[in-house]
Amino acid sequence: xIRKLAISSVALAAMTGAPAxxxxxxxxxxxxxxxxxxxxxxxxEGSVVAARMAVEDFKASEKGMKxxxxxxxxxxxxxxxxxxxxQWFDVDGVNAILDVPTSSVALAVADIAAEKNGVLLNSGAGxxxxxxxxxxxxxxxxxxDTAALANGTGAAMTxxxxxxxxxxxxxxxxxxxxxxxxxxxxxxxxxxxxxxxNVPFPTQDFSSFLLQAQGSGADVIGLANAGGDTVNxxxxxxxxxxxxxxxxxxxxxxxxxDVHALGPQTAQGLSLTEAFYWDxxxxxxxxxxxxxxxxxxxxxxVQAGVYSSTMAYLEAxxxxxxxxxxxxxxxxxxEMDITDPLFGKVKIRGDGRALHNxxxxxxxSADESTGEWDLYNQISSIxxxxxxxxxxxxxxxxxx
Amino acid sequence: MFELLGIPPQVLMGQLLLGLINGSxxxxxxxxxxxxxxxxxxxxxxxxxxxxxxxxxAWMLLNYLGIGYWPALIxxxxxxxxxxxxxxxxxxxxxxxxxxxxxxxxxxGLALIIQGLFRNYYGISGLAYQIPDVxxxxxxxxxxxxxxxxxxxxxxxxxxxxxxxxxxxxxxxxAYLRAATENPTLVGAFGVNVPLMIMMTYGxxxxxxxxxxxxxxxxxxxNPIMGEQLIIVVFAVVVIGGMGSIMGAIITGYxxxxxxxxxxxxxxxxxxxxxxxxxxxxxxxxxEGLFGRPV
Numbered sequence: 001x002i003r004k005l006a007i008s009s010v011a012l013a014a015m016t017g018a019p020a021x022x023x024x025x026x027x028x029x030x031x032x033x034x035x036x037x038x039x040x041x042x043x044x045e046g047s048v049v050a051a052r053m054a055v056e057d058f059k060a061s062e063k064g065m066k067x068x069x070x071x072x073x074x075x076x077x078x079x080x081x082x083x084x085x086x087q088w089f090d091v092d093g094v095n096a097i098l099d100v101p102t103s104s105v106a107l108a109v110a111d112i113a114a115e116k117n118g119v120l121l122n123s124g125a126g127x128x129x130x131x132x133x134x135x136x137x138x139x140x141x142x143x144x145d146t147a148a149l150a151n152g153t154g155a156a157m158t159x160x161x162x163x164x165x166x167x168x169x170x171x172x173x174x175x176x177x178x179x180x181x182x183x184x185x186x187x188x189x190x191x192x193x194x195x196x197x198n199v200p201f202p203t204q205d206f207s208s209f210l211l212q213a214q215g216s217g218a219d220v221i222g223l224a225n226a227g228g229d230t231v232n233x234x235x236x237x238x239x240x241x242x243x244x245x246x247x248x249x250x251x252x253x254x255x256x257x258d259v260h261a262l263g264p265q266t267a268q269g270l271s272l273t274e275a276f277y278w279d280x281x282x283x284x285x286x287x288x289x290x291x292x293x294x295x296x297x298x299x300x301x302v303q304a305g306v307y308s309s310t311m312a313y314l315e316a317x318x319x320x321x322x323x324x325x326x327x328x329x330x331x332x333x334x335e336m337d338i339t340d341p342l343f344g345k346v347k348i349r350g351d352g353r354a355l356h357n358x359x360x361x362x363x364x365s366a367d368e369s370t371g372e373w374d375l376y377n378q379i380s381s382i383x384x385x386x387x388x389x390x391x392x393x394x395x396x397x398x399x400x
Numbered sequence: 401m402f403e404l405l406g407i408p409p410q411v412l413m414g415q416l417l418l419g420l421i422n423g424s425x426x427x428x429x430x431x432x433x434x435x436x437x438x439x440x441x442x443x444x445x446x447x448x449x450x451x452x453x454x455x456x457x458a459w460m461l462l463n464y465l466g467i468g469y470w471p472a473l474i475x476x477x478x479x480x481x482x483x484x485x486x487x488x489x490x491x492x493x494x495x496x497x498x499x500x501x502x503x504x505x506x507x508x509g510l511a512l513i514i515q516g517l518f519r520n521y522y523g524i525s526g527l528a529y530q531i532p533d534v535x536x537x538x539x540x541x542x543x544x545x546x547x548x549x550x551x552x553x554x555x556x557x558x559x560x561x562x563x564x565x566x567x568x569x570x571x572x573x574x575a576y577l578r579a580a581t582e583n584p585t586l587v588g589a590f591g592v593n594v595p596l597m598i599m600m601t602y603g604x605x606x607x608x609x610x611x612x613x614x615x616x617x618x619x620x621x622x623n624p625i626m627g628e629q630l631i632i633v634v635f636a637v638v639v640i641g642g643m644g645s646i647m648g649a650i651i652t653g654y655x656x657x658x659x660x661x662x663x664x665x666x667x668x669x670x671x672x673x674x675x676x677x678x679x680x681x682x683x684x685x686x687x688e689g690l691f692g693r694p695v
Contacts, residue, residue, distance in 0.1 A: 036516075038625070041525040171669055200672030204620050204629055207418045208664035208671075211544060215411065231526055231621040239531065239547045239619060241538055261621065263528030297523070 024066040027323045029055075029310065030094040032084060032109065033124055035073035038202075038227045039101045041257045041297070043124045045071075047099045047306040049295045053287075054310035063318055070094070074105050081105035082112060089116040095323040096121055096313055099306050103127035103174055107134050114138045119326040121313055123305030126174065126253060128181070128389060131353040135395035138326045139352040140313075140333060143305030144275050146178045146253070148358050148387040152273025153250050154185035156360045156380065157220055162248055166218035167196035168209050168233060170225035175201070178224040178252050194218050199225065206233040207240060214242050226253045231261055238266050255300040259363055259375050267375075268365040275358055276301040276342055277376050283341040298373045308340045309354070334398055347384070350396035355384025414544035415661045421550045423657020424557035425612055429630065430637040430649040431561055432608035435568065438644035439581045439601045442492060442503040448631025449511040450606045454480050454613020455622045456518060459527050469532040473556075473614050480610025485603040492602065493595070511628075518624040526623035553615050560611065561650045568646055577601060636679040642692020652690060 031051050033043035048071045060067045070092070074081035081100070088094035089112065097113060100106040101124025113120040114136035122130060123143045130141045158165075165186050169175045175198075183193050195216045197209050210233070213221045221242070223233050230251055237243055251258075254272045278288035278298045287307070291299045299307075316332035317323045330352065338346040343356040361376035369375065429451060436444045457476040461467040467475065487510065495502045531549045538547035568574040580587040580594045588594045613627075620626055641652030656675050663671040682690060 036519065038524055040519070041523040044524075197668045199668060200670075202629060203672070204626070205418075205422050207421070207550075208415055208661055209668065211411070211414050211418070212665065214545075228526065228621050228623060228625070235621065236619060239538075239549065241545045241547070245545075257523075257525045261525040261528060261623075263530070265530060266528065 024064055025317060025322060027060075027065055027067045027096075027314065027317055028092065028094045029067065029069045029096050029098055029313075030084075030088045030092075031069060031071040031098045031306070032074050032081060032088075032105075033071075033099040033101055034076050035071070037076050039076065039124065042227070042255055042300060043099050043101045043302050043306075046291075046295050046297065046299060046303040047123070049291060050299065050303040050307040051098055051310050053290065053294075054307045054314065058311055058314045060314060065314065065318060067314065074100070074102070076102045076105060078104045078108040082108045085109045085112045086116075089113070089118045095119060095317075095326065096329075098310060099124045099302070101125055101302065103129070106130060110134060110136050110139045113326065117326045119313065119329055121306075121309040123309060124302045127177065131349075131351040131395060132389070132392055135351045135392070135397075137352075137397040138330050140309060140330055140348055140354060141352055142309040142354045143301050144273075144358070145353075145388065146174070147181050147389045148275075149252050149273050150178065150181035150185045151387050152358045152360050152382060153252055153271055154182040154222075155189050155382075156273075157248065157250050157271060158186050158189035158191040162220035162250075163191045164194045164216075164218045165191060165220045165222050165250075166194055166213045166216045167222045167224050168206065168213060169196055169198050170201045170229055171198040172201050174226070175199075175224045179222070182222055182224065182250075182252055199229070201225070202227075202229055204232055206236045209233075210237055210240055210242055214240070214245075214247065218247065220248045220250050222250045222252055223254075224252050227258065230254055231258055234262055234270065235266055243269065255302065256298060256373075256375060257300050260298075260373065264364055264366040264369045264375070267363040270363040271360060271379070272363070273358055273360055274301045274376075275356060276304040277359065277361060277378070278304075278373070279376070280359075280378070287341060304342045308342050308346070311340065312336065312338050312346070312348075331398070349391055350398040351391045352395075352397070353388055353391065355388060357381045357383055358387040410543035411665060412662075413541075415665050416658055417541075417544065417546065418550075419658035419661025420654060421554055421657070422661060423654035424554050425616060425630070425653075426634055426637050426657050427561050427650050427653025428557045428608055428612040428615070429634040430641065430653045431564055431646065432605040432612075433634060433638050434641070434644055434646055434649035435564065435608070436602055436605035437638070438646065439577055440492075440598055440605075441496075441500060441581075442507065442602070443500055444602075444605065445504055445508040445631070446487070446511040446514065447507075447606065447609050447634070448627030448629075449514040450480050450484065450627070451609040451613040451616070451630065452518065452624060452627035453483065453514060454610030455529070455617040455620075455626065456522070456527075456613075457610065458614045458617045459529050459622055462529070469614075469618070473611070476614045477607040477610040480613070481603040481607030484606030485599055488599050488602040493599070511631075515624050515628060522624065524623060524625070526621040526626075529617040529622050531618040549618060553619075556615060557612075560608070561653075564608070565646050565650060633675055636675045638689075640675075640679050640682045640689060642689025645689065645691040645693075648689060648691025 031048045055067045072084045096119035098121050103125045106125035120139045122141045126146045128145045128147045167179045169179045251272045334348045346356045348354045359381045360379040457479045458472040461472045535549040584594045641648035663674045
């Protein structure tokens with residue numbers, strides 16, 4: 001029975017996969033992310049809005065393309081994400097899957113996309129494995145990864161005199177990988193790690209851990225965690241007078257919506273690395289304003305990444321004249337020199353890693369901030385080559 | 401000075417104090433659960449959601465009406481309590497003659513709905529709520545920096561817990577309440593309005609959750625899942641203390657807060673599970689809980 005089902009679904013995929021005879025190039029995009037859990041603000045409906053804006057701005061219908069967008073909630077669970085992905089590729093004729101935060105889900109989806117010759121345009125996940133240990137010819141990793149964040153924040157703060165680090169690490173794969181990446185950067189810049197503590201995930205009360213960090217005499221407390229954990233840790237560090245006493249906090253993964261949630265009074269002075277901020281230039285401001293009008297909140301880098309990766313993908317599909325061969329579309333994307341309104345100049349490397357500038361921001365003080373979303377001052381920028389890890393030879397799919 | 405498991409005394413003192421602070425939240429929340437279970441026989445799974453609602457109401461009062469922390473400390477529990485009364489009247493009261501499980505399922509469903517509504521309107525990242533100016537800053541105790549606000553949390557929670565215990569165990573009203581749960585028909589025959597008392601008890605129990613929510617708003621992230629993360633631990637606290645035991649819930653709340661605090665220094669990775677390990681051990685040795693009456 002199962003075999004029969006499998007055969008018929010393959011047949012169905014082959015049927016839907018056959019090139020359309022009409023002149024219109026049919027493209028179906030699936031936005032797969034967290035729509036109800038802890039990453040719902042980070043990605044969620046905002047990413048769907050961003051994808052729709054991309055289709056609109058690309059003027060797909062004028063270019064003879066018929067683009068359809070569907071979306072689903074993977075609930076941050078790899079099994080649910082995998083099931084939806086298979087359903088989308090096998091039954092619904094989806095050509096590319098967008099966003100996919102939560103690294104464990106993203107890695108599962110990357111494998112299925114490669115198997116089905118679909119495309120994964122990842123914006124939400126942070127694992128470097130997507131373009132290293134588990135690199136696939138059908139993956140594009142657009143926005144950020146843990147190495148880039150470590151390189152941005154870790155290097156800048158160590159160079160600025162934060163030589164001794166103490167890590168509060170979320171006790172799961174992501175937290176450990178972020179700590180490991182940052183440790184390398186800190187040590188390469190002449191700093192040292194004086195201690196760390198593995199914090200269970202999720203945690204509401206960080207005060208015990210913060211006191212341990214305070215007692216360590218470190219210059220910098222590195223927060224290798226995300227979302228609500230980071231927000232709680234920062235809120236409580238300010239409450240316990242840690243930041244006021246001169247120790248600095250480095251939020252190693254933080255998004256504009258988290259800073260917004262903290263408010264400038266608590267978050268002021270915090271350093272963080274992002275690939276995009278809405279108030280960078282006229283293009284980002286104009287786009288973000290439109291996004292705000294539809295979505296009711298300013299976009300963060302993940303949502304901006306969904307927009308930009310969709311634009312690049314549609315351009316490649318248009319040039320190829322078809323979205324059916326995922327591997328070919330990604331290969332095409334890697335050939336293009338992209339100038340993006342939100343990310344500037346972008347080059348997609350052989351392993352699928354999109355190279356673009358990363359920016360170090362400091363959160364504005366309450367006095368300086370002129371509005372609810374007036375959050376950052378830009379401190380410096382680093383190029384994609386500096387920010388991201390070098391490519392592994394075996395992952396260079398342009399050579400194969 | 402003594403040294404325990406290689407931990408310097410300063411650190412130990414600090415962690416004991418922090419444990420007491422966390423225990424304050426456990427105590428107030430588990431107290432509400434114990435009151436509701438003891439007097440209504442309802443396992444109130446909506447407790448965490450109502451705790452969250454308390455924090456959100458405080459935020460709404462500030463941002464929509466300009467009402468600050470101190471009035472919110474009274475108003476938010478009233479709002480949450482009223483919500484509780486409405487829930488009790490319209491839904492829970494229909495289930496009293498049925499098995500416990502129905503109440504549990506209903507309140508669990510309510511919790512999901514309340515959380516979903518807040519998530520839909522306010523998103524998941526959370527909202528900012530500042531510590532009131534009077535309580536910002538802190539004291540240097542030598543072994544640690546104690547934020548004034550945390551000291552206030554401990555004091556406020558102890559007062560509320562002892563006040564509740566006194567009311568239920570030592571006053572005439574409390575005696576009526578306890579009698580009404582033993583034999584509602586007889587108490588009703590003496591002219592006491594039993595349904596009204598039960599309704600008010602549920603309202604009071606969830607108002608305690610709302611109160612804890614306001615206490616938590618300035619120090620924890622105010623977000624729709626803040627209650628979901630806490631409620632499971634609080635249930636474990638109630639089970640360890642003994643279902644329905646008022647004093648048991650209070651004492652267990654503080655003690656487990658301290659145990660958890662110490663685990664965070666000795667073996668941080670285990671601090672999320674230590675309470676559940678204790679729960680398992682207590683259930684094996686004394687299934688009715690440390691302070692519960694044998695069933």
